[in-house]
Amino acid sequence: MIAIGCDHGGFNLKCAIMKKLDEMGENYKDFGTYSADSCDYPDIAKKACAAIISGECEKGILICGTGIGMSMAANKIHGIRAAHVTDTFSARVTKEHNDANVICLGERITGVEVALECVEAYLKAEFLGGRHKIRIDKLED
Numbered sequence: 001m002i003a004i005g006c007d008h009g010g011f012n013l014k015c016a017i018m019k020k021l022d023e024m025g026e027n028y029k030d031f032g033t034y035s036a037d038s039c040d041y042p043d044i045a046k047k048a049c050a051a052i053i054s055g056e057c058e059k060g061i062l063i064c065g066t067g068i069g070m071s072m073a074a075n076k077i078h079g080i081r082a083a084h085v086t087d088t089f090s091a092r093v094t095k096e097h098n099d100a101n102v103i104c105l106g107e108r109i110t111g112v113e114v115a116l117e118c119v120e121a122y123l124k125a126e127f128l129g130g131r132h133k134i135r136i137d138k139l140e141d
């Protein structure tokens, strides 16, 4: 299960990503926001990340205007490794090397087609473990 969430700045991109997830046959849970009305991205990040920490969801996709606020909010939560991505290489490698359990995208920064390719690259990637496991363990010290 994928946790997905956005603020008003990421609402349109979230809708496009959910359509893509439907096409890919991926299960997801939408933690809001549910309209383009103004809201606060930390509130959404906290709800989506709580579902990851509890085990209800395995990974998350968070969207705001830049992707930066969501990544800051998500990375405050112990056990969350959120990567702000704007390209497909980073989207793939952050899973392979960092075992990112959240990616963050910016609707006002990244075009919709690139953002959708980032989502696909992230979801198809596998954590490589080994030396990378030693390194991510040090993040939790």
Ligand code: RB5
Pocket (backbone or CB within 6 Å): 007, 008, 009, 010, 041, 064, 065, 066, 067, 068, 069, 070
């Ligand atoms: C909202 O205007 C905007 O600040 C927010 O979506 C995000 O870009 C914050 O990082």
